[in-house]
Amino acid sequence: MLPISDPHSPEKPKTPTKSSLDRKNSNSFSFSHIQTLIYHPRSCLILLILILQILILYASLSLPISTFSLHAPISVKSGGPNSTELCPDGRVYVYDIPEQFNKELLQNCDKLSPFGSRCGTFMNNGFGEKFTSVANVVPKSVVNAWYWTDQFALEIIFHDRMMNYKCRTMEPESATAFYIPFYAGLAVGKYLWSSNFTARDRDYHCEMILRWVREKPYFNRSSGWDHFITMGRITWDFRRSNDGDWGSKCIYLPEMRNISRLLIERNSWDYFDVGVPYPTGFHPSSANDVKIWQNFVNGRRRSTLYCFAGATRGFIKNDFRGLLLKQCYADSEKCRVVDCGGSKCSNRTAAILETFLSSDFCLQPRGDSFTRRSIFDCMVAGSIPVFFWKRTAYYQYEWFLPEEAGSYSVFIDRNEVENGTSIRSVLEKFSQEEVKKMRAKVVEYIPKLVYAKPNTGLKGMKDAFDIAVEGVLKRVKEREGGYKWK
DSSP: OOOOOOOOOOOOOOOOOHHHHOHHHHTOOOHHHHHHHHTOHHHHHHHHHHHHHHHHHHHHHTSOGGGGOSSOOHHHHTTOTTHHHHOTTOOEEEOOOOGGGTHHHHHTGGGSOTTSOOTTTTTTTTTOEEOGGGTTTSOGGGGGGBEEOOTTOHHHHHHHHHHTOTTEESOGGGOSEEEEOOOHHHHHHTTSSOTTSOHHHHHHHHHHHHHHHTTSHHHHTTTTTTEEEEEEEEGGGGOOOSTTSSSOOGGGSGGGTTOEEEEEEOOTTOTTEEEOOOOOSBOOSSHHHHHHHHHHHHSOOOOEEEEEEEOOOTTSTTOHHHHHHHHHHHTTTTEEEEEOSTTTTSSSOSHHHHHHHTEEEEEEOOOSSSOOTHHHHHHHTTOEEEESOGGGTTTTOTTTSOSSGGGTOEEOOHHHHHTTOOHHHHHTTSOHHHHHHHHHHHHHTGGGGSOOOTTTOOTTSOOHHHHHHHHHHHHHHHGGGSOOOO
């Protein structure tokens, strides 16, 4: 049986009884009593204090009932008189869930993957180990903002930020939305790569946490539509239809129907899936860190027209990545390649970052699924992404990317490339002024694509975490009378 850790609601203040006010005694003075008191100075003082108390009592009884409401205003209880202005979209309550669903998973980080320990990967609040090899590539003042961050670390990063979020409330009754800090991706990850585990193993943690959540009154009163969760893998890892297929069936469980799910790749046809940026290696501590980086990438001299960082998928017939690599190698004068075959891109060098920093455009085909982390590594470096599938970005990250796709990116239909269209010829059609304008838009959006360090966030600037949570809060309010499953 799972431990119950539902915090108690704050105890309501006791309403004073009529007898405690003792109004009868406070009004029973005769004239003779007053006359006696007048001739005694000390008694005069006592009388004056008594009269003032009577006046205050009568004044309080004449005030509107709402002034003495037992429930103080949410803004006062949850963070000071200006908190309504600081949190116009509402506040978030973080469930204190059993540790087996988050903390214990991290404590057993050496067992999270059949390929070796993940402890170094998820240290430093999920950012991973320091990315020391960038020291000769980036400005010295922001070297400490770079980490070797895993693309599946979203749940840890998000949870740590949420615990210190300015709009977090400790009182569930005052919450607009409820966050479930379950590490769904970490929980299922260890079971994905071995035939020794069953479908039941892959579903266990998700089934148990949803059983725990559905016992909570705040979940039941809304059928979960004001609840949300981060799931640090792509949506398809949680959409198993048959026991013999890949992944868990977490998203298909009944309790998950109305819960908003923040994922690094969403199902474009599922309203409750929200695509959020993959974690990159850049985690600024302040708005000044971001500005330094923006100035650096905006003024960077770029010697290459376009680049591609990736590996072929030899097991895929007519592999599109192989086609891009072929074009790029054949056009070495204008294209720079980082071939990630084998483990060449996991050797902790800064080769990929340096390549993006040196190129006007970066090719972004689909990865193993429709999206890939490289999109965000590319844009954080100020390089302009070139897409070949609209589902790679345009139908994924609407909250985080400019509304006008052509303002920051280039789209080339993959069928045209397969039929012989030269990527170089398409990209060379853009004038230097157009390239400069697109890069400026990419650089402008960098804050929305990165996850700042915990505790403070970026004062005066919103990062990907802020955008995501505010977006969820807005959706909750919009859904109050609208679309949700019953």
